[in-house]
Amino acid sequence: MTTMVQESDVRRHELAGFLRSRRERITPEQVGLPRGRRRRTPGLRREEVAHLATVGVTWYTWLEQARDIQVSPQVLDAIARALLLDPSERTHLFALAGATDPAPGTPCPTITPSLRQMLVQLEPIPACIMNSRYDILAYNRTYGRLFCDLDSLPPEDRNCMIMAFTNDDWRAAVVDLADANRMMAAKFRASMAEHLAEPAWKALLGRLExxxxxxxxxxxxxEVVGQSGRTKLIRNAHVGLLHLEHNNLWLGPAAGPRLVSYTPLDVESRERLEKLQAFAPAEA
Structure with a gap:
């Protein structure tokens, strides 16, 4: 009995810390709220999150204070949306709360319809939107077939670090795999420096190890390396060797989501990307 009580207490404190960390990273402008002149709180205030999630301020405050209260899946869903949680963070929220997600396939709220349309317009250039943890949040058709068949993978496996080190198709597509993966690990370590205490990052690191x-x-x-573009050779299973330039375009703060694209560096690669686009299904 004591063990169960201790585990419940740990979960509540983990949940409280997780909610605070997510609240503090969001600017008022991101959710359509005015900043005001005397804002001292990093990110959103508790009452602002409660307003966005349409829950009581006192009740939400108790959540962040690790009080022993009951929370419904519907309320957790509203909080996840208010805090702009990505799929991995949303899964972690429900796991900490010991609840079943009522809408596990909910799209990431940071990926707006206009961003999805931009990905389509970039075709045949492969492009995706990923966060600093390398979770792929959205992608176009050519990116969905560039390294492997992303559509065939469950959302929790659509992470570039996971695929680079465990997915056979992805690994076969990367020319000079050892060097590429060493660079990825170094970039991941650099990104993780700002998120060392965050459960989702620790869970990903544990899975990789x-x-x-x-x-x-x-x-x-x-090893540590900053994010930067570089030339890449990719041996695609459907159209052959591609000579591409990898580019990052940040959609907000440098530590947040970014648009990743692979621009062809020669005519042959461009033609092969066009073939890959035709090969891919109509919807990614």
Missing amino acids: RSSPAFREVWARH
């Missing part, structure tokens, strides 16, 4: 000896080896080197 458990599932990939190659990741454990490169992670032990403690």
